[in-house]
Amino acid sequence: MADHRGSPQGMDRRRFLGYVLAAPTLMAAAELGGSAVAPEAAAAIPTLPPPADLFDLNDLLSTAAVPTSALITVQVHSDGTASFALPRAEVGQGVTTSTAMLIAEELGLPVEKIKITLADSRPELLFNQLTAASNTTISTYTPIRVAAAIAKGRLLAAAAIVLGDTVTNLTSKLGVITGGGGKSVTYGELAQRAASTRTEQVSVTLKPRSEFTVIGKPHNRIDALDAVTGRKVFAMDLRIPNALPTMVCRPPTINGKVRSVLNAAAVRAMPGITDVVTISTGVAVRGRTFGQCVDAVRALRVDWGKGTAAGASDASVLRELKAAELPLVVPPLPLLAKTLDAGFTFAFRSNSALEPNCAIADVRRDRAEIWGSLKSPIVAQQAIAAKIGLPQNAVRVHVTEGGGSFGRKLFFDAALEAAEISRTLGKPVKLMWHRTDDFRQGRTHPMCTSRLRATYAAGNVLTFEHRHTSVSTDFGHGLGEIITALAAKLPVGDFTFSQTVFQLTQTMPYNFGVTTQLLNEVNKGFNTGSMRNIYSPDVCCARELFVDQLAAKMGKDPYKFRQEFARDHRARAVLDKVAKVGNWGRAMPAGMAQGIAVHAEYKGFSAALVEIDCRPATVNRKIPSARTGPRVTKVVFAVDAGLAVNPRGLEAQMLGGISDGIALALTSSLHLKDGYFLEGSWDNYFYTRQWNVPKDVEIIVMPPTTGQPGGAGEFGVAASYAAVACAYTRATGTLPTTFPVNHDGPLGFDPLPTVPPIPQSPTDGLRNAF
Amino acid sequence: MPEHTFILNGEQVTVDVEDDVRLLWVLRDVLGVMGPKYGCGVEVCKACASHINGKVFNPCAVRVGDVKPTDRITTIEGLPGTVGKPLHPMQQAWLDRDVAQCGYCQPGQIMTAVAKVRQAKAEGRKITDADLDEIRNICRCGTYNRIREAITAAAERM
Ligand code: FES
Ligand code: FES
Numbered sequence: 012m013a014d015h016r017g018s019p020q021g022m023d024r025r026r027f028l029g030y031v032l033a034a035p036t037l038m039a040a041a042e043l044g045g046s047a048v049a050p051e052a053a054a055a056i057p058t059l060p061p062p063a064d065l066f067d068l069n070d071l072l073s074t075a076a077v078p079t080s081a082l083i084t085v086q087v088h089s090d091g092t093a094s095f096a097l098p099r100a101e102v103g104q105g106v107t108t109s110t111a112m113l114i115a116e117e118l119g120l121p122v123e124k125i126k127i128t129l130a131d132s133r134p135e136l137l138f139n140q141l142t143a144a145s146n147t148t149i150s151t152y153t154p155i156r157v158a159a160a161i162a163k164g165r166l167l168a169a170a171a172i173v174l175g176d177t178v179t180n181l182t183s184k185l186g187v188i189t190g191g192g193g194k195s196v197t198y199g200e201l202a203q204r205a206a207s208t209r210t211e212q213v214s215v216t217l218k219p220r221s222e223f224t225v226i227g228k229p230h231n232r233i234d235a236l237d238a239v240t241g242r243k244v245f246a247m248d249l250r251i252p253n254a255l256p257t258m259v260c261r262p263p264t265i266n267g268k269v270r271s272v273l274n275a276a277a278v279r280a281m282p283g284i285t286d287v288v289t290i291s292t293g294v295a296v297r298g299r300t301f302g303q304c305v306d307a308v309r310a311l312r313v314d315w316g317k318g319t320a321a322g323a324s325d326a327s328v329l330r331e332l333k334a335a336e337l338p339l340v341v342p343p344l345p346l347l348a349k350t351l352d353a354g355f356t357f358a359f360r361s362n363s364a365l366e367p368n369c370a371i372a373d374v375r376r377d378r379a380e381i382w383g384s385l386k387s388p389i390v391a392q393q394a395i396a397a398k399i400g401l402p403q404n405a406v407r408v409h410v411t412e413g414g415g416s417f418g419r420k421l422f423f424d425a426a427l428e429a430a431e432i433s434r435t436l437g438k439p440v441k442l443m444w445h446r447t448d449d450f451r452q453g454r455t456h457p458m459c460t461s462r463l464r465a466t467y468a469a470g471n472v473l474t475f476e477h478r479h480t481s482v483s484t485d486f487g488h489g490l491g492e493i494i495t496a497l498a499a500k501l502p503v504g505d506f507t508f509s510q511t512v513f514q515l516t517q518t519m520p521y522n523f524g525v526t527t528q529l530l531n532e533v534n535k536g537f538n539t540g541s542m543r544n545i546y547s548p549d550v551c552c553a554r555e556l557f558v559d560q561l562a563a564k565m566g567k568d569p570y571k572f573r574q575e576f577a578r579d580h581r582a583r584a585v586l587d588k589v590a591k592v593g594n595w596g597r598a599m600p601a602g603m604a605q606g607i608a609v610h611a612e613y614k615g616f617s618a619a620l621v622e623i624d625c626r627p628a629t630v631n632r633k634i635p636s637a638r639t640g641p642r643v644t645k646v647v648f649a650v651d652a653g654l655a656v657n658p659r660g661l662e663a664q665m666l667g668g669i670s671d672g673i674a675l676a677l678t679s680s681l682h683l684k685d686g687y688f689l690e691g692s693w694d695n696y697f698y699t700r701q702w703n704v705p706k707d708v709e710i711i712v713m714p715p716t717t718g719q720p721g722g723a724g725e726f727g728v729a730a731s732y733a734a735v736a737c738a739y740t741r742a743t744g745t746l747p748t749t750f751p752v753n754h755d756g757p758l759g760f761d762p763l764p765t766v767p768p769i770p771q772s773p774t775d776g777l778r779n780a781f
Numbered sequence: 782m783p784e785h786t787f788i789l790n791g792e793q794v795t796v797d798v799e800d801d802v803r804l805l806w807v808l809r810d811v812l813g814v815m816g817p818k819y820g821c822g823v824e825v826c827k828a829c830a831s832h833i834n835g836k837v838f839n840p841c842a843v844r845v846g847d848v849k850p851t852d853r854i855t856t857i858e859g860l861p862g863t864v865g866k867p868l869h870p871m872q873q874a875w876l877d878r879d880v881a882q883c884g885y886c887q888p889g890q891i892m893t894a895v896a897k898v899r900q901a902k903a904e905g906r907k908i909t910d911a912d913l914d915e916i917r918n919i920c921r922c923g924t925y926n927r928i929r930e931a932i933t934a935a936a937e938r939m
Contacts, residue, residue, distance in 0.1 A: 103883025103922045231879040238884030239872040239891060241816025241857035248815035256810055282799050300798070302806035305822065365820050365828060365885045365921040414818070414885030415921045446821040634914070636825075659879055663924070667882060670923025693825045693919050702914045704925040772803045772822045776842030779824065780833055781900055 026214045027157040030082065031165055033209050036089060036202040039161035040082035041154040043098070083151070085114055085158040087166065091186050091199030093120055095155070096130040098140045099147045100386040101234075102364070102413035102420055103667075104724040105660035106147045108232045110155060112657055116225040117159035117218060120186045120198065122233065132388030132408035141387050141421075148656055148720045149614065153217075160215045162205075169205035170196050220654075220718055227715065229659035234412070246369050246383050246411040247443055254371050254439035255285060257432060258304040260294040260311045261448050263765035264318035264686035265537065269294060273312040281307050286436050292452075295432045297440055302772065305445070309767040319536040320686045325458070328482060328534065328683060329356060332460045335533045336480045339464040348468040351564055353557050353746070357549045358680035358754045359482075359688065360456040361696055362542035363449045366414025372429035373439035378405045383426045384413025391423035398427055399434045417671075418541040419454060422485070445769040447691040455681055455688070456542035457482035461553035465523060465561055472561065472576065475523035479550055483532045484509060485539045513546055518611040521558070521576040543671055544725040547612055548732050552676070552750065555608040555733035556740060569737065570595050570607050581716055582609050585618035585649040588711055593620035593647035602626035603644075606738025610730040613722030615652040619669070619734035621645065621705075625742040638678045638697035638759055641742070641752075643735055645707040650726065653717035661723050662710045668727015669708060670699045675728070676735035678703065680754045691763035691770070786850040789814070790859025793850075800846030805829045807845045808856065816857035816888045820919060827918035830889035831856045837896030857888035860895070871895050874935035882922035890918050894932045898939050908936045 029041040087093045095114055101107045111125040118125075133140055167188065171178045174190035182189050189195040220226075237243035262268065269289050278296065279287045283303035288295050296307040341350065370383035379401055385391050388408045396403040413420050429442035444453065459481035466474045486508065513530035530546065562572035570590045577583045586609050589595070595605060602625050609618040622645040632639045646669050655661040678697035681688040690696040740746050749755050763770050782797045789812065796811050805822075808814040808831075817840055820828030824842040831840055832855040833848075840854075848854070855862075860869045868876070871891050881887045893916055901908045913929050920928065 103881075103885075105882070231876065232881060234884065235876050235879060235881055238881035238887050239857075239875045240861075240868075241888045243884045244815070245818075245885060247809075247819070250813060256806075283802075300802050300806035300810040301819070301822075302802040302810075303799075363921070364883070365818075365826065365919055366883070367819070413883060415883045417921070443819065446823070446826070637917075663879065663882055663927070666926055667923035670920075670925060692823060693821055698919060698921060699923060699925070700919065701916045701925055701929075704914075704929070706910060706929075708926045770823055773824050773842040774801075774803075774844050774847070776804075776824060776839045777833065777847060779842070780836040780838035781896060 026216050027153065028212060028214050029157045029161045031161060031207040031211055031213055032084060034086065034206055037087040037162055037165055037205040038084050039158045039165065040084040041157035041161070043083050043151065043154050083154055083158060085118070085162050087162055087198055087202045087205065089199050089202045091197055092124045092126055093118055093162070094126040094128065096128050098130040098133055100384055100410055100413055100416070100420060101129060102384060102386070102416035104664060105232055105657065107234060108230060108660055109148055109656040110151065111233050112225050112230055113152065113155045114159040116223060117156045118163050119183050122225065122230060124186060127233065129410040129412070131410060132392045134389050134392065134403060140389050146722060149722055152656070152720050156217050157215060160217055161213055164213070164215055165205040166198055166201050169201045173201070173204065220715070226656050227654065227658065230657050231659065243412060245366055245414050246371060247441065249371060249382055249411065251371050251373060251382065251439055251441070254373060254441040255297050255299065256301040256304050257295055257297040257429070257440040257442045258301065258308050258445060259290070259292060259428065259448070260296065260308040260313060261452050261768045262293060262315045262318060263768065265320040265452065267318035268316040270314040270316050273314065274310070278307050278310050281310060286438070288432065288435050290428065290431050290435060292428055297436065297438070301443060305769060305772065308445070308769055309771060311767070318686055323536065323683060323686050325358065325683045328458050331533050332458065332480045332482070335531050336460060336462055337478045337529050337531050339462060339476045339478060341464060341466055341474055341476070344466055344473060345468055348466045348473055349564070350464060350466050351561055352464050353560060354460065354462045354748065355553045355556070356749045357459045357461070358750065359458045359683055360542055360675065360680050361450050361453065361690065362418040362456055362540060363453055364413070364415030364417055364419050367446055367449045368419065368425035368444040368453060369442060370423070370426035370429040371439070371441050372426065372433040374399055374430055374433040377401070379430060380407045380409070381426050381430060382409045382411055383423065384411050384416070384420050385423050385426060386416060386420045387423065391426050394423065395427055395430045399430050417543045418456070422454060422540055424454070446693070447763060447769045450681070450690045450692070450696055451688050452538065454485070454538045454540040457484055457537065457539045459549055461549060463553060463557045465557070467561065467565055470565065472523040474525045475521070476526070477528040477550065477554065479513065479528070479530045479546060481530065481532050481546070482537055482539060483535045484541065484545060486512065516545060516547055516612065517550060520578055520582045520609055520611045522578050523576065543668070543728050547610070548672070548675060548729045551608070551610045551729035552733045552736050556736055556746065559737050559740065560746065568596070573607065573609055577609065579611065579616065581616040581651050582611060585609060585616045585651055585713060588649040588713065589618045589620040589647045592709060592711060593645070595620060600626070602742055604738050604742035606734045606736065606741060608730045608733035608737055610733065612729065613726050614717065614719070615650065615721035615726060617648065617650045617726055617730045619730040620647040621731065621734040621738045623735065623738040623742050625739065634702045636694045636760070637700065637702060638753065639702060640677055641739060642703060643673050643705040646705050646731060647709045647711070648727065648731060649711040649713060651713035651716050652721040652723055652726070654715040654720045655712050656720050658712040661712055664723045665710045665727035666708065668725070669731040670704070671728045672731030673703060673735055674699045675732045675751060676739065677751050678753060680751050682758065687765055689758065689762040695760040695762070697759070783846070785845050785848060787848045788851070788853045790855055791862050796845070798845060801844045804840035804843045804845050804848060804854070808840060814856050814858060818885055818888060820886070827893055828886050828889040830892040830918065832892060832896065835899070837893050857892060860892065869895065870938040871931070871935040874931040874938070877934065878927045878931040880924050880927040880931050882924055886918060886920045890920065890928055893918050894928070894935070898932065898936045901936070902939070908932060
């Protein structure tokens, strides 16, 4: 991104257009949307910038908003607060807090006085209500500030009249405007006076960055108190009249279909159960408590048809992937050039959040209401309307706070299913997936392979090729429509849809001469989606491992090599930072090692330095029902997000990304066998737990570089994942070829049965109390 | 339907529900106490962690019929009441460190943390890294390090 955008004479000093809307109290508005970003040049044997450098997925998502005329509005109320309905999902990534900060900055109110809610689906926003690719702050940074600044201007003008003064004489602080004579008036008192009886367009100048007092300063989350007191309301905590607990008895293999139900009447007669009905995905049961629904699901006897992955296993999918790998084609080379090859396999992984798939639906004859944490509520609204045969405007979709997303909430599987059940029963339902269903039938990050080849001679890398081959990723959540709509504007030629996404997300941080990165996809039989990023974590892990190999072949230190070939000074800066703070190269005992990696994406740069302990005493430490293995002991992570609106929130996101990176490299995967995933519990799917947490984590938020915020939610994963993999390789002296590294080892748990599809809750909870 | 009586967050409650319904669903679906969360239903994730007579347990793994009228159940909602303050020191430490991300796991994390610190104190020692390593609660958002820091800080004030 070009640097002028954050400079005093750049974008920040330009005037922006917005509106004052006719409303009883002051309401200011701006159009949601952003502008494409200018490229930045680079040079060594220069690698032509990949498309993602010129125009990345975020530009696409921002550009998608331009044709809409839909407005976002900041309203000032008579009690001195301001409110804003954010057309995005909050799933833990902190966008409600950073949004409140943007408004507080321009409006001059304390953050605590800004109330952020999540907007219902707003079809008029077209593509602009999709929470994806860490795009929220990138696309809303300017419009939200414009609306807030317009509100501030109106307040000042109204205050000037009340105080009998001129605007330039006024000072304002924390919601109070004071005139030259010392008289003052509050925002609350001005809220009605500053309101407009008609809608008019106004222009406004935004604060220069040098005057920021809120943006860029660490702030705690605005929902923290609710979170620690149990008051934060998630979908399943809502009490919608008569929306009784509902669960679905699911097939023993992926996407199997109900042929017949053998004992529906008997199950309907079970205690607490009100309904049993066959739907497209299984057999739904509704009852007084979820516990009784579990009993009912377990009691159902169902004849199941085959699923969409019948008979498939890890090995059979890997064969398909291998067969689909696009060839590596090295161009003609000087005689003395040498070649390096590598290949990696990445297992299926679950993108399940801790909150399971869930939604509430109340479908009536002529209208429907849906509640759920949805990142693509407009697409959900359209799909639900189509499924239940109602016009789109008869379906209201309320976006609730989400208990994590990691890709899951881009889709609306539970909302669609809840709507189908509610329509079939004619009753409201509170649908929740069992955890085991979430692992076995829920979406996964697809299995994939990466093949790499580089040629090098005389201290230079001449060519670099990367071929990524993946089980097909489902993008049926709105990204599809966006890409179709904007296809002509994209600098990627006529690639397939997934290839387009790949090209728009894959940056290349190194000058490795002629560079090609390509994607191919196979097999649509799985329920897939992104998982805290689409391709990048795996692609980055493969690339960084390969870079270590290349450095070794060329006789160079991994850090020095990266620094030398980095295409961008921002990449070098984060590398230098972690190398210095993490004391790169320090002596370590045998079986321990450091690893370093760098990643560019979301208009930002990140680097991680990791230390790992692979000594037997550590690897074999015993924790009941747990995956122990190697332990990451230290992580130093540097992030340059252009401009961190809330550095504390950014740190939190990086911390989460590190936890994911450790899991991806070492412990967490799904094993496919006979058409189903063996994992069915958090004690089978080994996401990072306290015993695998590094005790020493230091996250460094780099000072602002571009002056424009980059994405944060997904950005922490790739570099930490890659650095753990590199450290592991150096500690053990063996290059792993399958990730996570333990995937092909002993299973580490006894798989739950598939019939009944969910386990009964234990009864020994009192004995285990401590 | 059988009646069950116990003490919930300081007040006696009585519910009409079958003996074998797990306490988590009695709290959430019958009594409307939404602090304890569902994350697995099999005593693994600890999102439902609450206290019984001052000890941490998983209500997803206890039949309501096994709860006695004299048993004191405390959920996150009742935790401040146990210290007679608006917030328990553990909750305050969570705020100080801005621990929560999505927040879904955090009621369970806090209830577990309180018990863990009490356990160490009862043994007359400080909370250690080894104690923290034993905590099984899943945080899929990966807030683990801030949790460790918050527990260590709160232990000084408990
Ligand atoms: S829901 Fe009780 S331990 Fe997971
Ligand atoms: S904060 Fe989201 S699961 Fe812990």
